[in-house]
Amino acid sequence: MGTSERTLPAVPPVGMMFGMPESTGYVQELPQQVDFAKNPLAESHEFKQACAVCFVKTGPGVLDYSYHSEDHKCKKDLLIGRIKHVENPTWKLIRPRPTKNQYMGLYYICKDVANGEECKYPGHCTFAYCQEEIDVWTLERKGFFSRDLLCDPSGSRAKINLTVSKILQEHQGIFLFLCEVCFDHKPRKISKPGICSHQVKQHGFDQNKCLVHLVKNPTLKYSKIRPYSSQCQLDVCRHAVRYGCQREDYCFFAHSFVELQVWMMQREQGITHEAIVQEAKKFWNIEHSSREQELHAVLKKFGPPNLKMQFVCGQCWRNGQLTEPDKYKKYCSAKARHLWSKDRRVVLVSSVERRKWTEVRPLPTRKPAPAQFEICLHVAAGKKCQYIGNCTFAHSMEEKDLWTYMKDNNIADMEQLYENWLQSQKPGNSEESSSTAKENGKQIHMPTDYAEEVAGNHCWLCGKNCNSDKQWQQHITSEKHKDRMFNSEDDQNGWQYRFPTGVFKVCERFRKGMCPDGEKCTMAHGEEELKEWMDRREFLLMKLAKARNDHLIAPNDNDFGKYSFLLKDIK
Template identity: 75%
Template sequence: MCYVRTGPRVLDYTFHTEEHKCKKDALLGRIKHSPDKSWKLIRPRPTKTQYVGPYYICKEVAVGKECLYPGHCTFAYCQEEIDVWTLERKGFISRELLFDPYGPNSNIRLSVPKILQEHRGIFMFLCGVCFDHKPRIISKTNKDHPSYCSHPVTEHVFEDHKCMVHVLKEITVRYSKIRPLILHCQLDLCRHEVRYGCVREDECFYAHSLIELKVWMMQHELGITHQSIVQEAKQFWNTTASLQGVQLSNTQRRFGPPNLKMIFVCGQCWRNGQMSEADKNKKYCSAKARHTWAKDRRVVLVSSHERKKWTTVRALPTKKPIPSQFEICIHVTSGKKCQYFGNCTFAHSVEERDLWTYMKENNIPDMDQLHEQWLQSQKPGWGDETSDNSVRENGKQIHMPTDYAEEVAGNHCWLCGKNCNSEKQWQQHITSEKHKDRVFNSEDDQNCWQYRFPTGTFKVCERFLKDTCTEDDHCKLAHGEQELKEWTERREFLLMKLAKAKKDHLIAPNDNDFGKYSFLLKDIK
């Protein structure tokens, strides 16, 4: 009723502000300080595919045309949608929690399985004293003395100091502390923590992560304890593992798409119509000519159950972003020869499309890695290994509790998700360029700013005001009061991040070399 369609196109809507009994079932957004004041509809984020790259605007909508797949399009219709989807995927906002979750029509019913299905990872107990140490130390129970933590020097009584954490293992390992729910806790996210870190730390009454907020809401509703949450999480993953194990044993475990046979042969022999595999040592092909078995000289052949004919598959297209699904080349489907052979990013056969899809869904970027994994699959017992270790859901690997092996207690950098097992390794890490860049810069900050990165000279350019500045983006001075204001805000924001990193001992005390961020340490008036 607020947001009414005024035309046939996907963006033809108008926002009406007349008071009525609002259902609040549509999410709208608009970019701050933008000349375009119209409110845009933010559709639910597409989750059918496991796409992890940046979101893009639908190419038809971008040029003012009508979307070819309205209702099914997985591309964004506006920049507002891109920004919100990105934040939703990172867990910084949850559209269910944007309105009062405990209002008269509350329908949020959280449980441990529900939280873990959405956020993955596991709940476990760690030593709270070590976790709160600066820098952070990750220590579980001591194997030899289970009543103590595994800190190599100061062993703390584990039961007295344990804290519950949510652990998510992806490219790096991220630990989120879940504090006990107390009377003063506010069921909302702390706006400071999600940007540069809350100075109040555990004294803050607001949730410091979306997962902590959801656990608090669940506890508020069910009265469940941390001990029960950890036990339920273990049961959930054990059940998931056994169910997945049954599914894997029922479907014959094999490498590659289920409808294709796959083989690697010598490219030189194949050009002559001969299929020659590698010899026992994988150095030469098995033909009399003994061609070198190198990655640029072998080709992958696939054969489908329907056609029973060996077909060559070209390398996966390197075009970014990889499409959500591969299509067959229009020239090939019409029975003609492709005009762009060798560079065509469309599949030249059904078999090629199926293998490319399999590689994309299983994160196999090139033929070299496909060959490596194919070789592994030829070894005896490979199927049994995969049933235990590679449990997948929708093509994505799930980490079971057994995957979170006991790690040596050492310093943990929460910025980079890296564990260091010695003081020397820790010093090397916190003085590295990559780590220092993470202190100031994260991709989550990119959408917060409208203007250029500060130059270090916090003054308005007089020539710009007179419309005579010729340096454009190379000018060291601010182009207008709005840019200067944002530069000042950005400097304060970066100083907050630096202060938080120093407080957590993620910066060496005498380290003042921060490259393009060094201007922060100068006394600028």
């Protein structure tokens, strides 16, 4: 039976489900059809449509507007709203919900606006400017609010329905089928799209495939789309938002906003997972096939025909990471921001036969240049080169092919090769990677970006693929990975006090109003700080348990820096 026909696994009801919202009991009826023509906040809010003529800006602040209700030909291109039953119910602008990232936490008021100051990022701020915006954005994200149909109940505008193209336009990325056994393995393994590429034992793909949404922004992020059934609850799991739901496929709540929207689309249209993948392919063919063909035609003009080429940070490469430069090409895009200079970058090539990135050394400078380059005898025999210095024989077939290409095209050194390679990226894209394009100033990822082969493990936390056990061990023991484990981008709790020190009690000297240590004191300064420390410890322990369960931590690793105090709470 195909994946699209399977339902969520059944589990016996054992009290409160992990994936249930706090305000919900175990038994919950499936939400009825949402009537978008009704105001879901009618008891507390009222909304209107306006335009720049009737909703006039009166000051420099983001909330300085005045609404004039006199008769005029209103464009109705703005949504305004206000909360009822307050002393000064002023109308406020409800901006479109920011969708450039897959933010899954609570919405917050912009700190600048809350302090009565001007927003430092007007036009680009992803924080709300008022409580009305928070309320509308929250319901819009869950799919229970349509600003167009709310103010146009007669339906004179086109009815808004979720489609595969609309979901991809909002979230980018692609839909594809992967081997579910490999995907659910701990640690996660990613097979080639459409087949199981397990190195030891291949699984039956048709019986074990699952739908996955894949986006690269900037790292690879895979979101599993489980089949919709009558048990599914159309809301996002609060645990998946914070530290990862431990019930995994047994949870009845969506684990991402992409999965939630696919479930809503399936409930309304009954579309299968196979049809979703086909629609995704059709979307990319219609939207980007011409640009992709143009880009590939340009790229084929440079470099040996059997080699792929990229320039990466040499220091990151020695640590097993493929890091390209930032858009200004001054530093590498890693968190460490290594200097992007000619002596710190390396060129990697990948052949069609081996499909493995190989570093190429600088072109030998001996004169006269040989008629053709040969493979080093030591390397050909499977041994390490014994020559002390720069061996003028190639150490791989890929190196030999690139050296030959440089000699035939009068490319003297790696710096000239890099300059020519940059020129070859135009007009496709000179600032991003070679398989991306820009359209109207917005980065567009092609489906070929995500079709890379993965032979090893995938860290879903960092979005990194590791093609060997050694590289995997280096990654999960790295400081960057551990820091990401406890401080992921989805951690939007808004902690107000100091980081816990491991001593969970209130300082007696602070109670008396005379603690000389101040911020350096290892004890909590007040009951509120102590309560946040306790909450934060429980939150971190849940993240640690999820990471251990997914094998994202080495079994003997007990070094977590400032988070090591958590270990004494684990028996």
